[in-house]
Amino acid sequence: DAKTTQPNSMESNEEEPVHLPCNHSTISGTDYIHWYRQLPSQGPEYVIHGLTSNVNNRMASLAIAEDRKSSTLILHRATLRDAAVYYCILRAPYNFNKFYFGSGTKLNVKP
Amino acid sequence: EAGVAQSPRYKIIEKRQSVAFWCNPISGHATLYWYQQILGQGPKLLIQFQNNGVVDDSQLPKDRFSAERLKGVDSTLKIQPAKLEDSAVYLCASSDGGALRDTQYFGPGTRLTVL
Numbered sequence: 001d002a003k004t005t006q007p008n009s010m011e012s013n014e015e016e017p018v019h020l021p022c023n024h025s026t027i028s029g030t031d032y033i034h035w036y037r038q039l040p041s042q043g044p045e046y047v048i049h050g051l052t053s054n055v056n057n058r059m060a061s062l063a064i065a066e067d068r069k070s071s072t073l074i075l076h077r078a079t080l081r082d083a084a085v086y087y088c089i090l091r092a093p094y095n096f097n098k099f100y101f102g103s104g105t106k107l108n109v110k111p
Numbered sequence: 112e113a114g115v116a117q118s119p120r121y122k123i124i125e126k127r128q129s130v131a132f133w134c135n136p137i138s139g140h141a142t143l144y145w146y147q148q149i150l151g152q153g154p155k156l157l158i159q160f161q162n163n164g165v166v167d168d169s170q171l172p173k174d175r176f177s178a179e180r181l182k183g184v185d186s187t188l189k190i191q192p193a194k195l196e197d198s199a200v201y202l203c204a205s206s207d208g209g210a211l212r213d214t215q216y217f218g219p220g221t222r223l224t225v226l
Contacts, residue, residue, distance in 0.1 A: 034214075041219070042219055042220075043115070043202050043204070043217030043218050043219050043220050044154065044202075044215075044217045045217065046214045046215070046216070049214075087153055091213065093213070096159060096161075096166045096167055097142070097206070097213045098156065098159070098167065099144075099156065099215060101153035101154050101155070102153055103151075103152055103153050104153050
C-alpha cells in the first residue's frame with residue numbers, strides 16, 4: 001500500500017541541479033514528507049523533511065506543492081557521491097510515526 | 112555518536128534452517144524498527160518497538176519470524192525455519208520517538224541469502 005509514486009530512475013550530469021519528483025495524492029493533513037537516500041550496500045540515510053513549507057538544509061531543498069499532493073527534492077549541484085536510490089516517504093505522526101516507503105528513484109550521475 | 116549497529120553483515124543459510132540477527136540502536140533511542148528490503152524494492156516494516164513493547168507487528172510473518180527487545184535496548188530478529196523468499200536485507204533503525212521530527216537512523220543491514 002505504497003502511498004508515494006516516484007519515477008524508477010533519473011539521470012543527471014555532475015555539477016548540475018537535479019529535481020526528483022514525488023506524488024502523494026492521498027496524503028493526510030498531518031503526514032510529514034520525508035526524503036531518505038540509500039547508497040549501495042548501506043542503510044537509508046535522512047536527507048530532509050517538511051510538512052507544508054519549503055525547506056532547505058546543507059544537503060538539499062524540499063519544495064512542497066500548495067495542495068501537498070506532490071513534492072520535489074532538489075539537489076543543487078549533483079556530485080558522483082549523490083548517486084543513490086532516493087525515497088520519498090510519508091510519516092504518520094498519529095499512527096506511531098510509521099514510515100510508508102515507496103520503491104524510490106535511482107539517480108545516476110554522469111561525470 | 113555511534114550509529115545503529117547490526118550483526119552479522121552477511122549470512123548464507125539453507126532453507127529450513129534458523130537464523131538470528133542482532134541490532135544495537137543509538138543510545139537513548141526509545142523506538143526500534145526492523146525492516147525487510149527485497150532486492151529492487153523499498154524497505155517494508157516488519158515490527159516496531161517502543162521501549163520493550165511492540166507497537167506494530169502487523170506485517171511480521173509470525174509463523175516463522177519472531178523478535179524481541181529485552182530491557183528496551185538491543186533487539187534480536189529470528190527466522191525459523193527460513194524459506195527461499197526470505198532472502199533480503201534486514202535493516203534495523205532507531206529513533207528518539209519525538210513526534211515532530213522523528214528521524215529514523217538506519218544500520219548497515221544484514222544481507223541474508225537462503226539457498
